[in-house]
Amino acid sequence: MDLTLSDEQQDFRRTLRSFLAAEAPTDVIRELDRTETFPADLYAKMAGLGLTSMGLPEEYGGTPCSEIDLCIALEEVARVGACLSYALVPTLTFCGRGIAGYGTPEQKQRYLPGICSGEIRMAMALSEPEVGSDLTHLSTRAVRDGDIYVINGQKVFTTGADTADYLLAIVRTDPDAPASKGLSVLIVPRTAEGVTVRPLPKLAGQATHTCEVYFSDVRVPVENQLGELNAGAKIVFGLLDGERVFVGAQCTGIAQGALDLATGYAKERHQFGKPIIEHQAVGHLLADMAMDVRVARLVTWEAALLLEQGRPCSTEASVAKVTASEAASRCVSNGMSVLGGYSYMTEFAMERYWREVKLYEIAGGTNQIQRNIIARSL
Structure with a gap:
């Protein structure tokens, strides 16, 4: 490879x-x-x-x-x-x-x-207040009325919903079917009557809001159904492998940014008569950061190659997501130590990396759920 x-x-x-x-x-x-x-x-x-x-x-x-x-x-x-x-x-x-x-x-x-x-632009309307990891038990309903679906329910953690043109929403279309068999995906205009979007205050990335979305008798044409009726779980879970690979890529980017910033700072900052990069304690922090970046990138790219080849990669995608997100968290934490007091200052990006990186242990399926997937493959 x-x-x-x-x-x-x-x-x-x-x-x-x-x-x-x-x-x-x-x-x-x-x-x-x-x-x-x-x-x-x-x-x-x-x-x-x-x-x-x-x-x-x-x-x-x-x-x-x-x-x-x-x-x-x-x-x-x-x-x-x-x-x-x-x-x-x-x-x-x-x-x-x-x-x-x-x-x-x-x-x-x-x-x-x-x-x-x-x-x-589109936003992913998947999670609900009572449904995150167990997505198949969502409660947002879409009822067929002639050539129209009428949607009622609530979504949460819908990033970019307030500025999106459309929401890609997974909804329950057959309440009598088994949990994973009665779901469908609908393309919902964000400006449709009955759609209400409320931004949620959050820790990082505030320029792109993460939102609650409320559907109250929202009417969309049947032609807005994506894929087959009641095949929503297959569609969403089929896309999640890719999402986890790309979470790994984003984590690698944050880790690389933290390493670049910490290395540049350590070469310029002098203490006890020499650049702090020459002090072993700091050098070892940077070495650990460099190793974390390399591991995150390699496991992510391995999963990306399998994804490109159309080969099964659920386990590899989960490995990439967990490994890269936790490596990036360690990397940024070490970067905070290298910058010391300046890591707390908004003049530097390190404090922002520290706030941003935590999401990726949650987004795309929590790392605990990913470990379940990996364990089932053993």
């Missing part, structure tokens, strides 16, 4: 890093989060660079790329700021892929060109 990047991939990383350094430096991300301003201009610029079309079908404006290419892009975006990841990832790697993989020709033509151009 060759994980050596090609010259083109290395050029892509350099180009993207340079672009983000110019357009989204730490002070810009900090101000976006402080004011809770959605990064619409940055999103449009990322779309212009082709990020919103990566991996989607060419005939709808997509850009062919490998899963490693996409991991590189998500690493670099997460390295800059979670609010950009939260804006990009749900639309691109879950909703866009869901429509590309399960949508009708009409749905693909209607939504994918706008997703690829950056003009359409």
Whole structure:
């Protein structure tokens, strides 16, 4: 298994890093989060660079790329700021892929060109107040009324819902079927009558809100059903392997950002007559950080290769998600130690990395659930 990047991939990383350094430096991300301003201009610029079309079908404006290419892009975006990841990832790697993989020709033509151009954003409406890890027991209902579905219920942790154009919602369409057999996926316009969105205050990435969504007699046409009736669990769980791989990529990006910041600081900061990187205690922290970055990247790319080949990768995706998220958490914690008191200052990105990284032990299925998946494979 060759994980050596090609010259083109290395050029892509350099180009993207340079672009983000110019357009989204730490002070810009900090101000976006402080004011809770959605990064619409940055999103449009990322779309212009082709990020919103990566991996989607060419005939709808997509850009062919490998899963490693996409991991590189998500690493670099997460390295800059979670609010950009939260804006990009749900639309691109879950909703866009869901429509590309399960949508009708009409749905693909209607939504994918706008997703690829950056003009359409979507949010994942999956979790509910009483349903997170056990998604199959959700209670949001969609009742057929002629050519219309009438939706009632509530979703939570729906990131980007207040600025999205559409919500990709999993709902119960057959209350008499076994829990996992009576679910369907609907594409719901965010501005549909009866949809109410409420942003939730949170720890990090405030520029892209995470929201509660309420459905009160929301009417959507049957043609907005994604995939087959009552096949929603298969669709969502089929997309979750990819989501976990891409969580690994985002974690790798945060860890890399923390390592870069800590290393640069340690070379410039002098104590006891020499740069602190020359003190063994600090050097060992940086060595541990470097090892965590490398392990996170390798397990993520291994899972990404299997995903690209269309091979089963649920276990590998879970391994990548757990390993990368926990490695990134250790890495950022060590970075806080290297920066010392300055790690607590918002002038530096380290305190933001520290706040951002915890989510990834939860998002995409908690690490405890991932360990269940891994254990069942043994």
